[in-house]
Amino acid sequence: MADQYASIIIDISHEDVDRVFQYRIPPAILPQIRVGVQVCVPFGSGNRTRTGYVVELTDKPDYDKEKIKEIIGVAEKSITADTRLIELAWWMKEQYGSTMNQALKTVLPVKKKVKARNKKIVETVAGMTECPSLVLLNSEQQSIADAFITSYDSGDRRPCLIHGVTGSGKTEVYMALIDHVLQQGKQVIVLIPEIALTYQTVSRFYSRFGSRICVMHSRLSAGEKCDQFERARNGETDIMIGARSALFTPFPNLGLIIIDEEHEGAYKSETTPRYHAREVAEKLAELSGAALVLGSATPSVEAYAKAEAGIYRLFTLTKRAKVGSEMAAVEVVDLRKEMEAGNKSIFSGRMQELIRDRLQKQEQIMLFINRRGYSSFVSCRSCGEAVKCPHCDVSLTLHNRQRLVCHYCGYQIPMPKLCPNCGSPYLAGFGIGTQKIEEMAAQMFPEAKLLRMDLDTTSKKGGHEKILSAFAKGKADILIGTQMIVKGHDFPGVTLVGVLAADVSLYAPDFAAAERTFQLLVQAAGRAGRGRKAGTALIQTYMPEHYSIQTAAAQDYAAFYRQEMGYRRLMHYPPACHMLCMQVAGEDEELMSRIMEAIAASVKKHFGETAEIIGPVPAPVYKVHDIYRKILYMKHENYDILIKIQKYVKMRWDETERCKKLTLQCDFT
Known part of the structure; x- marks a missing residue:
């Protein structure tokens, strides 16, 4: 049998994690060696014994066999939190087509040469009064908690999806589950989208669990993040609350992972490896023997499909938790009819009427402009139709105001002068910003106090909290904003939510456009009527007949899911199938195009009969x-077929000298 070799990282806490050393594996311990195992090795000129972690296995030596040292043996405590993280990195490398170094740098709490500043973390929690309290659950909530605890104690670690309507009290259920897991001497990771990681959210957990909580967010320096991870590794904390990267907290005895608002796009990494936190959490839970709980009022189609298939356990919360609080009444306004009636304002007649009514009653209003796909599609203001690709059922994207292009199959046409559907000349790119809405609202409702929340107004430190706090204290009548205002915020004084343009995301060039539109509309409607006063949500749209808008207005997830999955199956889109996206980029346009054509031809030649290209x-x-x-x-x-395609292309890419001038990025869906 040929010699086997292991690539080993000696000090995983150092920022230069790509510096590995190769050692020969003695045949006697070969069965014990796998990626992630901690081993003892001779290191340096004096052959001092050091511990390290196996990060890769191979039968090919990197240099002269005679000069390669041999592993001494497996370390006494070979299974650690870092072992699991390295195993996870290996899985991510295989699953998402990255290098091992890229995966390691994603999952390991790497120390960088920066001075740590702990003050921010102290400020996050020290201002809160520690008053651990039990939260009384209603019958629906208690039923879910009891079912989870029974299965958890019996060793059932199947992932759970909690589908609860907005305001149904998913957080209270999370806390009951956390409490049980902590009593078992285990630790918990709670993921929350960065946009919803506010003082209001964290304080609820802190009031229940006190100082055993750590918070991880994007405003921390690399040194501060590393210090938080060290606290977790050393047993100084039991609960890590944070955005996507908090998933890699090195807890020694992880017992539960919770992903709140699991449908959020922020859980997908935009850098290599382009992982999804939901998928990685599922693997981490498996490696750790932990439970995974996902929660959302509008679950991702992928998660719900797994629940439908029995891979996830499905729990539902059908009513709001707060006594006297009911789901908002939802109305839909057809903007085509507003146009016919001569109203060219962004505010429909019904919207103006409801805003004036709320101002008179001194109740609060949220106005939401859906800016996903801003100015990206062309639609007709007469019939409401967007210009779509005849082959892909996605809207065409306007390029340079001259041509319309499909980003899925390449179909393109010149920008038409008349609507292809009804012949109207009122055809133009669609889009309007929050600043313009603020100006129009100030003119139309001069007595109202306005606040605007978007990237411009929240770019400074504490910008989010300052605006949300002012609105919560009643210092403004109307809050105008993008999607960041509809992400989990709870304002009892809000009785009207106005969605000014539901269509903007509906016609984004993305197969999941209808899903994102439905989610945003339901989440927006969920901000109204969260106190004792009844709430109304008004959706303005040029396409009131579209199923995503109709089902959102009815707040009927099951109906939406049935229609959306029918579309996904028909068009072979995830989760009905899997999809690999390969992107080649470079400064040399001609070379980039030639290489891309060569890749396509090669993949078609070797995999064309098995894969749709x-x-x-x-x-x-x-x-x-x-x-x-x-x-x-x-x-x-x-x-697995897509993984084989990715590996084949990567092998050919590495063998081709011209490819060094270009970059290749792979993304699995």
Whole structure:
């Protein structure tokens, strides 16, 4: 049998984690060696014994066999929190097509050469009064908690999805589950989208569990993040609350992972490895023997499909937790009819009427502009139809005001002068910003006190909290904002939520556009009537007949899911199948195009009979900072086939000298 070798990291806490050393594996301990295992090795000129972690296995030596040292043995305590994280990194490397170094740098709490500043963390929690208290659960909440605890204690670690309507008290259920797991001497990770990681959210957990909580958010320095991870590793904390990166907290005895608002796009990494926190959490829970709980009022289609298939356990909360609080009444306004009646304002007649009514009653209003896909599609103001691709059922994207392009198959047409559907000349790119809405609202409702919340007004430190706090204290009548205002905030004084343009995300060039639209509309409607006063949500749209808007107005997730999955199955989109997106980018446009065509031809030759291959086509934004980008899509029901395609392309890529001038990025869906 050929010699086997292990690549070993000696000090995983150092920022230079890509410095590995190769050692030969003695045949006697070969069965014990796997990625993640802690071993003892001779290190340095004096062959001093050090411990390290195995990060890769191979039968190919990197240099002269005679000079490669041999592993001494497996460390006494070989299974650690870091072992699991390294195993997880290996899985991510295989699953998402990154290098091992990229995966390691994602999952390991790496120390960087920066001075740690702990003051921010202290400020996050020290101002709160520690008053641990039990939260009384209603019958629905208690039923879920009891079912989870029974299965948890019996060793059932199947992931759970809690589908609860907005305001149904999912957080109270989370806390009951956390309490039980802590009593078992285990630790807990709670993921919350960065946009919802506010003082209001964290304080609820802190009032229940006190100083055993750590908070991880994007405003911490690298040194502060590393210190938080060290506290977790040393047993100084039991609960880590944070955004996506908090998933990699090195707890020694992890017992529960909770992902709140699991449908949020923020859980998908935009850098390599392009992982999804939901998928990685599922693997981490498996490696740790922990439970995974997902929660959302609008679950992702992927998560709900797993629940429907029995892979996840499904729990439902059908009513609001607060006594006297009911779901908002939802009305839909057809903006085509407003246009026919001569109203060209962004505020429909009904919207104006309801805003004046609330101002008179001294009740609060939230106005939401859905800016996803801002100015990206062309629609007709007469019939409401967007110009769509005849092959892909996605809207065409306007390029340079001259041509319309499909980003899925490459179909394109010149910008039409008349609507292809009804012949109207009122055809234009659609989009309007929050600042313009603020100006129009100030003119139309001069007596109202306005607050605006968007990237411009929240860019400074504490911007989110300052605006939300002012609105919560009643210092403004109307809060105008983008999607950040509808993410889990609870304002009892709000009795009207107005969605000014539901269509903007509906026609984004993305197969999941209808899903995102439905989620945003339901989440927006969920901000109204959370106190004792009844709430109303008003949705303005040019496409009131679209199923995502109709089901959102009815707040009927099951109906939406049935129609959306029918569409996904018909078009072979995830989760009905899996999809691999390969993007090639470079400054040399001609070279980039030639290489992309060569990749497409090679993949079709070797995998064309097993995989559906689309493209290459220009990326949604073809040129960024003088870098050109093209995309190749591959679909298959078997995820392993796509992994084989990715590995094949990467092997050919590494063998091709010209590819060194370009970059290749892979993204699995």
